[in-house]
Amino acid sequence: MGCVNDAFLAGTTATREPRRFVTNEEMTPMGEQPSTHQPVTYDRCAHVEGPFYHGTKSTLGAGAELVPGYGSNFQQSRVSNNIYFTALVETAAWGAELATALAGSGARGHIYVVEPIGPFEDDPNVTNKRFPGNPTQSYRTRHPLHVVAEIDSWQGHAPEVLKGMLDHLANLREQGLDVIED
Numbered sequence: 001m002g003c004v005n006d007a008f009l010a011g012t013t014a015t016r017e018p019r020r021f022v023t024n025e026e027m028t029p030m031g032e033q034p035s036t037h038q039p040v041t042y043d044r045c046a047h048v049e050g051p052f053y054h055g056t057k058s059t060l061g062a063g064a065e066l067v068p069g070y071g072s073n074f075q076q077s078r079v080s081n082n083i084y085f086t087a088l089v090e091t092a093a094w095g096a097e098l099a100t101a102l103a104g105s106g107a108r109g110h111i112y113v114v115e116p117i118g119p120f121e122d123d124p125n126v127t128n129k130r131f132p133g134n135p136t137q138s139y140r141t142r143h144p145l146h147v148v149a150e151i152d153s154w155q156g157h158a159p160e161v162l163k164g165m166l167d168h169l170a171n172l173r174e175q176g177l178d179v180i181e182d
Contacts (some may be wrong), residue, residue: 037133055095118143
Protein backbone atom coordinates (compact mmCIF):
# COMPACT_ATOMS: atom_id res chain seq x y z
CA MET A 1 0.00 0.00 0.00
CA GLY A 2 2.99 2.34 0.25
CA CYS A 3 3.38 4.90 2.99
CA VAL A 4 0.37 6.22 4.83
CA ASN A 5 1.01 8.33 7.89
CA ASP A 6 -0.78 6.73 10.84
CA ALA A 7 0.02 9.71 13.04
CA PHE A 8 -2.64 11.84 11.32
CA LEU A 9 -4.43 14.10 13.75
CA ALA A 10 -8.08 13.46 12.91
CA GLY A 11 -10.40 16.42 13.21
CA THR A 12 -7.74 18.98 14.03
CA THR A 13 -7.91 22.52 12.72
CA ALA A 14 -4.33 23.34 13.66
CA THR A 15 -2.24 24.86 10.92
CA ARG A 16 1.28 23.86 10.11
CA GLU A 17 3.99 26.47 10.22
CA PRO A 18 5.44 27.19 6.77
CA ARG A 19 9.13 26.65 6.19
CA ARG A 20 11.13 29.73 6.96
CA PHE A 21 12.95 31.58 4.20
CA VAL A 22 16.71 31.87 4.37
CA THR A 23 18.52 35.18 4.68
CA ASN A 24 21.16 36.48 2.26
CA GLU A 25 23.84 35.36 4.70
CA GLU A 26 22.60 31.78 4.39
CA MET A 27 22.78 31.69 0.59
CA THR A 28 25.29 29.50 -1.19
CA PRO A 29 28.18 31.13 -3.14
CA MET A 30 26.15 30.94 -6.36
CA GLY A 31 23.29 32.84 -4.69
CA GLU A 32 21.09 29.76 -4.49
CA GLN A 33 19.14 28.93 -1.38
CA PRO A 34 20.19 25.64 0.16
CA SER A 35 17.20 23.32 0.30
CA THR A 36 16.48 21.08 3.24
CA HIS A 37 13.65 19.53 1.25
CA GLN A 38 13.51 15.75 1.34
CA PRO A 39 11.79 14.70 -1.89
CA VAL A 40 8.42 13.10 -1.26
CA THR A 41 7.77 10.10 -3.49
CA TYR A 42 5.26 7.26 -3.47
CA ASP A 43 7.93 5.11 -1.81
CA ARG A 44 9.15 7.81 0.60
CA CYS A 45 6.27 9.77 2.07
CA ALA A 46 5.94 8.49 5.65
CA HIS A 47 8.12 11.35 6.96
CA VAL A 48 5.46 13.90 5.95
CA GLU A 49 3.02 14.46 8.79
CA GLY A 50 -0.47 15.96 8.65
CA PRO A 51 -2.83 17.43 9.20
CA PHE A 52 -3.59 17.74 5.49
CA TYR A 53 -6.09 19.97 3.72
CA HIS A 54 -7.95 20.07 0.40
CA GLY A 55 -9.53 23.23 -1.00
CA THR A 56 -12.42 22.83 -3.43
CA LYS A 57 -15.66 24.24 -4.81
CA SER A 58 -17.49 21.04 -3.84
CA THR A 59 -19.67 20.57 -0.77
CA LEU A 60 -18.71 17.34 0.98
CA GLY A 61 -19.47 15.65 4.26
CA ALA A 62 -17.23 13.94 6.77
CA GLY A 63 -16.55 10.40 5.61
CA ALA A 64 -16.66 11.25 1.90
CA GLU A 65 -13.80 10.14 -0.32
CA LEU A 66 -12.17 12.29 -2.96
CA VAL A 67 -10.97 10.20 -5.88
CA PRO A 68 -9.13 10.98 -9.11
CA GLY A 69 -10.83 10.71 -12.48
CA TYR A 70 -13.03 13.81 -12.40
CA GLY A 71 -12.76 17.10 -14.27
CA SER A 72 -9.94 19.43 -13.34
CA ASN A 73 -10.88 22.65 -11.54
CA PHE A 74 -8.19 24.47 -13.49
CA GLN A 75 -8.48 23.29 -17.10
CA GLN A 76 -11.77 22.69 -18.87
CA SER A 77 -12.15 19.32 -20.61
CA ARG A 78 -9.30 17.81 -18.60
CA VAL A 79 -9.75 14.79 -16.36
CA SER A 80 -7.44 14.87 -13.36
CA ASN A 81 -5.45 11.70 -12.70
CA ASN A 82 -4.54 12.86 -9.20
CA ILE A 83 -6.09 14.44 -6.13
CA TYR A 84 -4.11 17.38 -4.78
CA PHE A 85 -3.74 18.34 -1.12
CA THR A 86 -1.49 20.34 1.17
CA ALA A 87 -0.23 20.63 4.73
CA LEU A 88 -0.99 24.39 4.78
CA VAL A 89 -4.42 25.96 5.18
CA GLU A 90 -3.35 28.97 3.07
CA THR A 91 -2.46 26.75 0.12
CA ALA A 92 -5.84 24.99 0.47
CA ALA A 93 -7.50 28.44 0.54
CA TRP A 94 -5.99 29.15 -2.89
CA GLY A 95 -7.43 25.86 -4.14
CA ALA A 96 -10.91 26.67 -2.81
CA GLU A 97 -10.92 30.26 -4.05
CA LEU A 98 -9.51 29.52 -7.51
CA ALA A 99 -11.81 26.52 -8.04
CA THR A 100 -14.93 28.56 -7.26
CA ALA A 101 -13.79 31.62 -9.21
CA LEU A 102 -12.83 29.59 -12.30
CA ALA A 103 -16.23 27.85 -12.13
CA GLY A 104 -17.87 31.28 -12.21
CA SER A 105 -19.30 30.85 -8.75
CA GLY A 106 -19.53 33.63 -6.23
CA ALA A 107 -19.30 31.05 -3.45
CA ARG A 108 -16.45 31.00 -0.98
CA GLY A 109 -15.41 27.39 -1.52
CA HIS A 110 -14.59 24.80 1.11
CA ILE A 111 -11.50 23.55 2.92
CA TYR A 112 -11.51 20.04 4.31
CA VAL A 113 -9.19 18.21 6.66
CA VAL A 114 -8.29 15.08 4.68
CA GLU A 115 -6.35 11.89 5.23
CA PRO A 116 -4.53 10.19 2.34
CA ILE A 117 -5.60 6.55 1.98
CA GLY A 118 -2.50 5.56 0.02
CA PRO A 119 0.97 6.85 -0.83
CA PHE A 120 1.55 10.32 -2.23
CA GLU A 121 4.27 12.50 -3.75
CA ASP A 122 5.34 16.13 -4.09
CA ASP A 123 3.15 18.08 -6.51
CA PRO A 124 5.53 18.50 -9.47
CA ASN A 125 3.61 21.58 -10.65
CA VAL A 126 5.01 23.63 -7.76
CA THR A 127 7.98 21.68 -6.33
CA ASN A 128 11.35 23.19 -7.28
CA LYS A 129 9.69 25.72 -9.60
CA ARG A 130 9.70 29.32 -8.41
CA PHE A 131 11.35 28.43 -5.09
CA PRO A 132 13.55 25.45 -4.14
CA GLY A 133 11.83 22.52 -2.51
CA ASN A 134 8.12 22.46 -1.77
CA PRO A 135 7.35 25.61 0.27
CA THR A 136 3.60 25.30 -0.39
CA GLN A 137 3.76 21.77 1.09
CA SER A 138 1.62 20.55 -1.81
CA TYR A 139 1.20 16.88 -2.63
CA ARG A 140 -0.76 14.65 -4.98
CA THR A 141 -1.99 11.08 -4.95
CA ARG A 142 -3.72 8.63 -7.27
CA HIS A 143 -5.44 7.13 -4.23
CA PRO A 144 -8.50 8.45 -2.39
CA LEU A 145 -8.44 11.16 0.24
CA HIS A 146 -10.75 10.57 3.20
CA VAL A 147 -12.63 13.72 4.30
CA VAL A 148 -12.39 14.07 8.08
CA ALA A 149 -14.00 17.48 8.66
CA GLU A 150 -14.63 20.88 7.11
CA ILE A 151 -12.78 23.95 8.33
CA ASP A 152 -15.14 26.91 8.59
CA SER A 153 -12.79 29.54 10.01
CA TRP A 154 -10.26 30.05 7.22
CA GLN A 155 -9.09 33.38 5.90
CA GLY A 156 -9.54 34.04 2.21
CA HIS A 157 -7.40 36.36 0.12
CA ALA A 158 -8.27 39.99 -0.53
CA PRO A 159 -10.35 40.43 -3.71
CA GLU A 160 -7.54 42.27 -5.49
CA VAL A 161 -5.04 39.51 -4.64
CA LEU A 162 -7.41 36.85 -5.96
CA LYS A 163 -8.02 38.92 -9.11
CA GLY A 164 -4.26 39.23 -9.60
CA MET A 165 -3.86 35.44 -9.44
CA LEU A 166 -6.78 34.90 -11.84
CA ASP A 167 -5.28 37.45 -14.25
CA HIS A 168 -1.92 35.66 -14.02
CA LEU A 169 -3.56 32.30 -14.79
CA ALA A 170 -5.44 33.83 -17.74
CA ASN A 171 -2.17 35.25 -19.06
CA LEU A 172 -0.49 31.84 -18.80
CA ARG A 173 -3.45 30.26 -20.59
CA GLU A 174 -3.26 32.83 -23.43
CA GLN A 175 0.45 32.05 -23.85
CA GLY A 176 -0.15 28.29 -23.78
CA LEU A 177 1.86 28.03 -20.57
CA ASP A 178 -0.88 26.75 -18.27
CA VAL A 179 0.57 23.24 -18.36
CA ILE A 180 -0.49 20.87 -15.60
CA GLU A 181 1.81 17.94 -15.04
CA ASP A 182 -0.72 15.28 -14.12
